[in-house]
Structures are given as structure tokens and as C-alpha cells.
Amino acid sequence: MTMTNPQTSLFDVYLRLRPSSAYDRERFLDVERPDESSVPTHITIKPPADDKRKRAVERFAFTRVFEESAGQRQVFDGSRILPLVEGVLGARGREGRDGLLATLGVTGSGKSHTILGSRSQRGLTQLTLDLLFRHTSPFLADVDASPTIFSSLCQADVSESQLFSAATFLDNIYGDSTAPSRAGTPAFIALVFQRCEDTWTSLSLSGYERPHNTHIHLNQGSGTLSGADMSMLSTQTSSNRRGRPSMAKLAQFPRIDDIDLNLDETAEYTVVVSMYEVYNDRIYDLLAFSSASGAAKAPQKRRALLFKPTEKSQDRKVVAGLRKVVCSSVEEAILVLETGLHERRVAGTGSNAVSSRSHGFFCVEVKKRIRSSVPTPWSSSTLTIVDLAGSERARTAKTAGATLAEAGKINESLMYLGQCMQMQSDNAHAIAGAREALVPYRQCKLTELLFSNSFSAQDHHRRAPQKGVMIVTADPLGDFNATSQILRYSALAREVTVPRIPSVTSQIGNLPGNRVASGGRNSPTNVQLQSDLDEALTEISRLRDELEASQFRLEEEENRRREVENSWKATELRIEEVEAAVREELYEEMESRLQLEMRRWRAARDAELDAQDAHIDAKLDIFARSGNFEVYEDEENNDPHLAGMPSQKLHHAAIAAGVTRAEDLEDENEKLREKIAMLEREKDVQKSPSKKMRVLKPRKWEGSDIGLDGTP
Ligand SMILES: Nc1ncnc2c1ncn2[C@@H]1O[C@H](COP(=O)(O)OP(=O)(O)OP(=O)(O)O)[C@@H](O)[C@H]1O
Numbered sequence: 001m002t003m004t005n006p007q008t009s010l011f012d013v014y015l016r017l018r019p020s021s022a023y024d025r026e027r028f029l030d031v032e033r034p035d036e037s038s039v040p041t042h043i044t045i046k047p048p049a050d051d052k053r054k055r056a057v058e059r060f061a062f063t064r065v066f067e068e069s070a071g072q073r074q075v076f077d078g079s080r081i082l083p084l085v086e087g088v089l090g091a092r093g094r095e096g097r098d099g100l101l102a103t104l105g106v107t108g109s110g111k112s113h114t115i116l117g118s119r120s121q122r123g124l125t126q127l128t129l130d131l132l133f134r135h136t137s138p139f140l141a142d143v144d145a146s147p148t149i150f151s152s153l154c155q156a157d158v159s160e161s162q163l164f165s166a167a168t169f170l171d172n173i174y175g176d177s178t179a180p181s182r183a184g185t186p187a188f189i190a191l192v193f194q195r196c197e198d199t200w201t202s203l204s205l206s207g208y209e210r211p212h213n214t215h216i217h218l219n220q221g222s223g224t225l226s227g228a229d230m231s232m233l234s235t236q237t238s239s240n241r242r243g244r245p246s247m248a249k250l251a252q253f254p255r256i257d258d259i260d261l262n263l264d265e266t267a268e269y270t271v272v273v274s275m276y277e278v279y280n281d282r283i284y285d286l287l288a289f290s291s292a293s294g295a296a297k298a299p300q301k302r303r304a305l306l307f308k309p310t311e312k313s314q315d316r317k318v319v320a321g322l323r324k325v326v327c328s329s330v331e332e333a334i335l336v337l338e339t340g341l342h343e344r345r346v347a348g349t350g351s352n353a354v355s356s357r358s359h360g361f362f363c364v365e366v367k368k369r370i371r372s373s374v375p376t377p378w379s380s381s382t383l384t385i386v387d388l389a390g391s392e393r394a395r396t397a398k399t400a401g402a403t404l405a406e407a408g409k410i411n412e413s414l415m416y417l418g419q420c421m422q423m424q425s426d427n428a429h430a431i432a433g434a435r436e437a438l439v440p441y442r443q444c445k446l447t448e449l450l451f452s453n454s455f456s457a458q459d460h461h462r463r464a465p466q467k468g469v470m471i472v473t474a475d476p477l478g479d480f481n482a483t484s485q486i487l488r489y490s491a492l493a494r495e496v497t498v499p500r501i502p503s504v505t506s507q508i509g510n511l512p513g514n515r516v517a518s519g520g521r522n523s524p525t526n527v528q529l530q531s532d533l534d535e536a537l538t539e540i541s542r543l544r545d546e547l548e549a550s551q552f553r554l555e556e557e558e559n560r561r562r563e564v565e566n567s568w569k570a571t572e573l574r575i576e577e578v579e580a581a582v583r584e585e586l587y588e589e590m591e592s593r594l595q596l597e598m599r600r601w602r603a604a605r606d607a608e609l610d611a612q613d614a615h616i617d618a619k620l621d622i623f624a625r626s627g628n629f630e631v632y633e634d635e636e637n638n639d640p641h642l643a644g645m646p647s648q649k650l651h652h653a654a655i656a657a658g659v660t661r662a663e664d665l666e667d668e669n670e671k672l673r674e675k676i677a678m679l680e681r682e683k684d685v686q687k688s689p690s691k692k693m694r695v696l697k698p699r700k701w702e703g704s705d706i707g708l709d710g711t712p
Pocket of ligand 1: 017018019105106107108109110111112113114118356357388389390391473
């Protein structure tokens with residue numbers, strides 16, 4: 001088994017084994033010790049005895065393996081964090097290079113313990129901060145005393161962030177903030193638990209009965225707070241709940257006073273701290289919940305941040321808009337760390353009482369410039385410390401609902417991380433000159449954040465690629481399937497060793513007519529058969545691995561499918577609700593418009609009818625005034641031809657009838673006049689002209705100056 005080339009590998013990968021509490025389980029992981037003088041680098045895992053799949057024994061190589069007995073200091077020294085910190089500080093006259101320290105492992109395997117420590121032991125983060133400040137403090141710029149330095153730092157920042165001095169930031173938080181806490185380092189959680197327990201004890205002494213669900217589970221420095229605990233804490237200790245954690249009460253060991261560190265003594269430094277978490281593939285600032293003005297505020301809705309190139313950082317992506325705190329001492333930096341961890345998502349699961357539900361990023365940005373009377377620009381490099389959420393199987397972790405959905409996202413991002421690490425390991429093993437495969441790190445936020453700075457920029461003179469240290473944690477008595485999965489993709493090299501199975505060989509050997517039967521124990525035929533068998537078993541083992549990986553992926557896919565189905569159903573319900581609401585709204589609007597139109601139409605129709613009535617009345621008036629007609633108001637319409645006709649039409653019909661009648665009468669009148677004239681002429685012809693002319697009495701319409709139509 002060949003190890004990776006350290007020059008090309010993106011990470012040094014260490015394995016840390018945790019002391020297990022599950023003594024009833026079978027140990028599946030063994031550390032190989034080549035000799036007493038060298039450090040262990042290889043492990044083998046063998047499937048449990050009751051493994052039905054008959055999986056092969058596997059052997060993995062790491063940069064170094066830390067056994068259960070290794071303490072925090074041993075891990076700190078052995079995992080080469082010192083060169084990482086020195087790299088960030090930069091050698092004399094040179095810019096620093098980014099560093100990444102991350103822990104990876106199954107849930108409950110000890111990632112947070114390694115990175116953040118316990119009640120009695122400091123974690124790698126605290127040790128790193130201690131080392132950094134212990135050596136840089138004589139070279140730190142006095143930001144609090146010089147507003148010019150502070151403003152120059154603000155100007156030099158490329159990530160559109162808000163900068164605070166630690167004093168301002170911490171005063172804002174611990175002055176009057178009422179934001180609820182979520183998590184802290186195990187040491188800090190222990191303090192809170194103790195306070196909680198003490199309060200319950202004093203309450204029960206005063207006769208107050210403690211609810212059944214409020215027992216605190218302490219498990220090697222961590223535990224869970226029930227809802228009743230939280231509400232009790234908020235009522236009983238609201239005044240000091242967000243009290244500044246006392247540094248004296250936090251773990252002080254191991255100490256690192258004896259470690260030397262190389263730094264650039266011609267430079268002046270500032271240390272800027274920021275924190276964020278990746279939760280459900282979104283980035284959230286862990287220091288952004290407090291108000292900058294110091295005023296107490298209700299919990300705000302968290303705003304997701306973008307990982308992108310900014311105006312001042314076109315060539316590399318940064319998390320834009322973070323809140324950053326300039327720290328002048330290790331105490332300030334640790335207080336900021338504790339403050340940020342309070343915001344981080346944690347939950348109790350079947351596998352871990354305080355399980356991280358997000359990937360936590362703690363960034364220590366070291367800014368450096370030449371110490372001179374004329375201010376020079378700040379350069380900056382960052383040490384990012386990552387506490388990854390653990391992969392978990394729903395069955396083991398007994399998660400459900402939102403916690404199960406979170407687990408789906410966590411497992412998905414870890415699967416992508418696994419692919420990237422596998423690819424980088426393959427690249428590191430590639431034959432010299434062969435083209436390297438692209439590491440697919442753009443698949444999710446986590447891999448983007450972890451790997452974006454790991455590759456050399458095109459302009460090689462600008463920035464050295466980030467150096468990474470990955471500490472894989474494992475419980476040798478834990479979940480075999482989940483652990484072997486992580487080891488497979490994180491190890492620097494892997495080898496499948498197939499154990500000889502004498503029973504199988506002998507059975508084959510004993511087959512009647514088989515060639516083996518004729519050969520001796522070490523005959524060429526037997527050796528050949530044994531080697532074929534080995535090859536076959538290796539192939540079977542490889543296929544089994546693939547099957548196992550596929551089954552794992554299938555499980556992930558099924559979880560994701562369930563998640564998508566649930567969200568699909570929820571969306572469908574929402575769509576139906578929205579549709580019903582829109583329909584209702586439209587109906588009401590249509591109804592009101594219709595009513596309005598109806599009113600308008602009625603008003604217009606009434607106005608028209610009134611005008612027509614007035615017109616008809618005027619006409620009838622004229623008829624009536626002419627004296628030739630008498631106008632009657634029809635009580636009802638008895639004309640069978642007009643039955644059912646609307647009143648307006650009736651009016652028209654009446655007018656038409658009136659006009660026709662008047663014309664008829666006019667004609668008749670004319671005829672009568674002609675007849676009279678003719679009769680008079682006949683009479684004049686028959687009688688003498690001396691006879692007195694009989695004067696006809698004028699008829700009613702004769703002698704009148706008014707015509708039938710009423711006009712003179
Ligand atoms: N090396 C160790 N020595 C002593 N205790 C340990 C060690 N590693 C882990 N533990 C204990 O095991 C428990 C679980 O560890 P931890 O919370 O660090 O797991 P984790 O991997 O971070 O889990 P998750 O992914 O769910 O957050 C804790 O109580 C922790 O103190």
C-alpha cells in the first residue's frame with residue numbers, strides 16, 4: 001500500500017480513536033504498530049463476527065493514528081498544527097498562507113471533543129488561540145487605542161464585513177442581550193448544567209416539585225437541557241443567563257507554555273475572529289444575532305450569507321457580510337468563540353446528547369503589515385477551524401422530523417466531501433505526469449468552503465494554496481458500517497486484505513476429480529488455484545464494498561426522496577390554499593364589479609326611460625292641447641298583440657298608433673272638405689245666383705289656425 005505524496009495532497013489526514021463507553025460491543029478496529037520507535041500510521045478493520053455479508057478485512061493508512069490514550073496535547077503536537085499556525089503568520093517579509101483544521105467522523109465519535117475540548121481539557125481551538133496570542137501579543141497593533149489602525153483594518157477588509165473591537169462586541173452581548181442560547185463548548189455547557197441542577201435543588205428544598213422530564217443527562221462533559229430546564233433558567237437566572245463566562249471556570253489544561261513559534265518580528269499583527277455555520281446548505285453568521293447598538297432586541301430572523309467574489313476580492317470567494325471581531329487577547333477570542341457557539345444548532349439524538357446539527361466554522365484571520373512609520377497595507381491569511389456535523393444513520397440516531405431532515409442534509413454534504421477527498425487521494429496517488437482529475441468541490445456549500453482555497457491560483461505568485469489538517473475521529477467499538485464508510489473515503493491509502501479461508505480451499509481441494517486433489521499441498525496446481533481463489537475473493541470483496549457504498553447511497557437517496565415528497569405534499573397543500581384564496585378573491589372582485597355595472601346600467605336605463613317619458617308626455621301634451629284628442633292613461637295593456645311587450649316598447653307602439661290615427665283623420669278630413677266643396681259647387685249650379693247663399697257652419701277644425709300636428 002503506497003501512501004500519498006505529501007506535496008500534492010490537500011490534507012494531512014490523522015485518525016483519532018476515542019475511548020469507547022460501549023463495552024458490550026465487539027472491537028472492530030486495530031492499530032498496527034510496526035515498531036516501538038515509530039508512530040502508528042495504519043489500522044485494520046474487520047467486520048463483526050456476525051456479519052452476514054462476509055466482508056473483507058480492510059487496511060487504511062493515515063498520516064498518523066492517535067490511540068484512545070492520546071490526550072489533547074498529544075493530538076495538538078502530533079497533528080502538526082504548529083506549522084499550520086506558522087504558515088498563517090507568514091515567514092519574515094512574506095505573506096501568510098491560509099490554513100484549515102477540520103474534524104470529520106461519525107456522530108458521537110469525538111469531533112467536538114477534539115476541536116472544542118471538554119470540561120477539564122481544552123480543545124485544539126483553545127490551544128491554537130493560546131499559542132497564537134502568546135507569541136504575537138508583543139507584535140499586536142493596539143487597535144483599541146488607535147482609531148486610525150481600526151479604520152485601516154476596515155478599509156483593508158475585502159469581505160464587506162462589519163468590524164467591531166472585542167470590547168464593543170462583548171459589551172453589546174453581555175450588557176443586555178436576551179437572545180436564547182443554543183450550545184457552547186462542553187466546558188461551558190457543564191457550567192450551565194451545574195447552575196441548572198443547583199437551581200432545581202434549591203427550588204425542591206423550597207417545596208417546589210421538579211417535573212419528570214427535567215433530568216439532565218451528563219455524559220463526559222456534555223448533555224441536554226429540557227424545555228422545563230430552559231424555562232426555569234430563563235425565569236430563575238435571567239439576570240445572569242448571558243453573564244460573561246468566567247475564564248477561570250473554563251478548562252485551563254493542557255498548557256502549551258513550552259511551545260516555540262516562528263513569526264515575523266518585523267511585522268505588526270492584528271487578529272480578527274469571525275464565526276459561521278453551514279446549516280441545510282446555507283451559511284449563517286454566528287455572531288450576527290446581537291445588536292450593534294447594544295439595545296436589547298427580539299430574536300431576529302437569520303439571513304443567509306453568500307460565498308462569492310466581492311468587489312475587493314475578484315480572484316477569490318469569501319463569505320460576504322460577516323460580523324468580525326478584532327481581538328487583542330486569548331480571553332477575548334475565547335469569549336467570542338463561546339458567544340458564537342451559543343448560536344450554533346445542536347440537538348439531542350440517539351447517538352449524541354449534544355449533537356452538532358450544522359458544520360461550524362471558526363475563522364482566525366491574521367492581518368499583517370510591515371512595522372514602519374509610514375503605514376503599509378495589511379495582508380491577511382486565515383486559519384479556519386471546522387467542527388463538522390457527524391454523519392449518522394437515522395435508525396441508530398433515532399431521529400425524526402426536522403432532525404431527520406437535517407441529518408439528510410448533513411449526510412449529503414458529507415457524501416460530497418467524501419467524493420472530494422477520494423478524488424484528492426486518487427490525484428495524490430496518480431502516476432507522475434498523469435492528468436489530475438478535477439475535485440468536484442462545487443457540489444455543495446461545505447465542500448466549496450473547504451476546498452475553494454486549496455488549489456493554486458492561476459497567478460502562482462499571488463497566493464500559496466491553503467494547507468489542511470483533517471482529524472478523523474472514530475469509536476473502535478461504535479457503528480462498524482458508518483465508521484468504515486468514513487475511513488474508506490478519508491484514508492490516504494486503502495488496501496483490502498482477504499483472509500485465507502481454509503475451509504473453502506480444502507472443500508475445493510476435496511472435490512472428486514478436482515485437479516487440486518491430485519497435486520500436493522504446495523503443488524503448482526494448488527498454488528495456481530489458491531491464487532485464483534484469492535483473486536476471486538478480492539473481486540467479491542470489491543463488489544461487496546461497491547454494494548455497500550451503493551446501499552448507503554440508496555439509503556441517503558431514500559431519505560432525500562422522503563424529504564422531497566414531504567415538501568412536495570406541503571407545497572401541494574400550499575398551492576391548493578393559495579388557489580382557493582385567489583379564486584375567492586377573484587369571485588368577490590367580479591361580484592362587486594358586476595354589482596357596480598348593474599347599478600350603472602340601471603341608472604342609465606332609468607335616465608333614458610325618463611327622457612323618453614318626458615318626450616312622450618310633451619307630445620301627448622301637444623295632442624291634448626290641440627283639442628282633437630283626449631289622452632287616456634292605459635290602466636293596463638289589453639291588446640293581445642302587445643301583451644308581454646316591455647313598457648318602453650309599449651310607449652313606442654302607442655306613439656306609432658297615435659301618429660297613424662292622426663294621419664287617417666287628416667285624410668278623412670281632406671276628403672270631407674273636397675266633398676263639401678263639390679256639393680256646394682253642384683248647388684250653385686242648380687240654384688240662381690240671386691238666391692241667398694247658405695253659409696255652412698264652420699266645423700270645429702275649420703277656421704282654426706292650428707294644424708293637426710299642433711303647429712299654426
Ligand atoms: N477522546 C475522548 N476522550 C474522552 N471523551 C471523549 C473523547 N472523544 C469523545 N468523547 C466524549 O464523547 C461524547 C461525544 O463526543 P462529541 O460530542 O465530541 O461527538 P461529535 O463527534 O462531535 O458528535 P456530533 O457529530 O453528533 O456533534 C462527549 O461526551 C465527549 O466528551
